[in-house]
Amino acid sequence: MRSILFLPGLTHNGFKVNSALIIYSVTVVIKKDVEESWLEWMKEIHIKEVMKTGYFTDWEMQKQIIPELAADESTYVIDYKTSSLDQYNEYLMKEAPRLQKEHTEKFYGKFKASRAVFKIISQ
Numbered sequence: 001m002r003s004i005l006f007l008p009g010l011t012h013n014g015f016k017v018n019s020a021l022i023i024y025s026v027t028v029v030i031k032k033d034v035e036e037s038w039l040e041w042m043k044e045i046h047i048k049e050v051m052k053t054g055y056f057t058d059w060e061m062q063k064q065i066i067p068e069l070a071a072d073e074s075t076y077v078i079d080y081k082t083s084s085l086d087q088y089n090e091y092l093m094k095e096a097p098r099l100q101k102e103h104t105e106k107f108y109g110k111f112k113a114s115r116a117v118f119k120i121i122s123q
Contacts, residue, residue, distance in 0.1 A: 005049060025080075025116045029116045033072075055088070056081060063075070
């Protein structure tokens, strides 16, 4: 019997091999009067800081366009991908409090956030 080692970013039999099994999903509802500066800060600073922790292998951000829930707010989802629940839990204990505090201090009163964790069961 032959064993196969899969490395992130490789393909096997024409399919992309993804090492991420867990998605840490952060939903942020942000006031439109700070949306542009929030979005720039997220992409240029915050997400880079999260990724520098080494607990996540990839990320993506989506903006909800339908339904628009409020005229003065926009909704975004940021998904961070990691290889295990242990990795996520370690991030939660060691890094998340500091990073969430920075976000809260910078945009206090201008956002609501919720978080969830998902397990990838099929791709």
